[in-house]
Amino acid sequence: MTQRLDVQATDPGAYKAVLAMEGYVRAGTLEKKLLELVKIRASQLNGCGFCLDMHNREAAEMGEDPRRLYVVAAWREASVLFSERERAALALTEAVTLIAGGVPDGVWAEARMHFDEGELVQLLMAISTINVWNRLAVATHQDLPDT
Numbered sequence: 001m002t003q004r005l006d007v008q009a010t011d012p013g014a015y016k017a018v019l020a021m022e023g024y025v026r027a028g029t030l031e032k033k034l035l036e037l038v039k040i041r042a043s044q045l046n047g048c049g050f051c052l053d054m055h056n057r058e059a060a061e062m063g064e065d066p067r068r069l070y071v072v073a074a075w076r077e078a079s080v081l082f083s084e085r086e087r088a089a090l091a092l093t094e095a096v097t098l099i100a101g102g103v104p105d106g107v108w109a110e111a112r113m114h115f116d117e118g119e120l121v122q123l124l125m126a127i128s129t130i131n132v133w134n135r136l137a138v139a140t141h142q143d144l145p146d147t
Contacts, residue, residue, distance in 0.1 A: 001141040021129040028122040033064050034089055039130045041090050042097045044073050046134035050142045085114040096127045
C-alpha cells in the first residue's frame with residue numbers, strides 16, 4: 001500500500017494536537033506496560049499495522065514478556081497471564097474502541113474496582129488517544145518504518 005498522506009508534514013498543527021494528548025497520557029501515573037497493552041489491543045481491533053509494530057516493539061524494549069504480547073488479542077482465554085487490573089483495562093479498551101454499543105455497566109464497574117477516578121480519566125484518555133492515532137494511520141495508509 002502506498003501512503004496517501006503524511007499528516008505531520010501536511011499540517012504540523014494537527015499532528016501536534018494529537019501529540020499533546022499523547023504527552024498527557026505519558027505524563028500520567030498509569031503503568032507504562034499497561035498503557036502498551038491498551039495501545040496494542042486497540043490497534044488490533046482497529047487493524048493498525050503501524051501502531052501494532054510500534055507498540056509491540058516498545059513493549060518488548062520495556063521488558064514485557066513476549067508471551068503476553070503473543071496472546072493479548074485473546075486475553076480472556078489467557079487470563080492467567082494478565083492481572084485483574086490489566087483485564088479490566090483491556091475490557092474497557094475494547095468497549096471504548098468498539099463504542100457503538102456503549103460501555104456495558106459491568107465493564108465500567110470492573111474498571112472502577114481497579115482504577116480510581118483520576119486513573120480512569122487517564123485510562124480513557126489513553127484509549128481515546130490510541131484510537132485517534134489508529135484512525136489517522138489506517139486512513140492514510142501510514143508506512144511502517146524500514147526496520
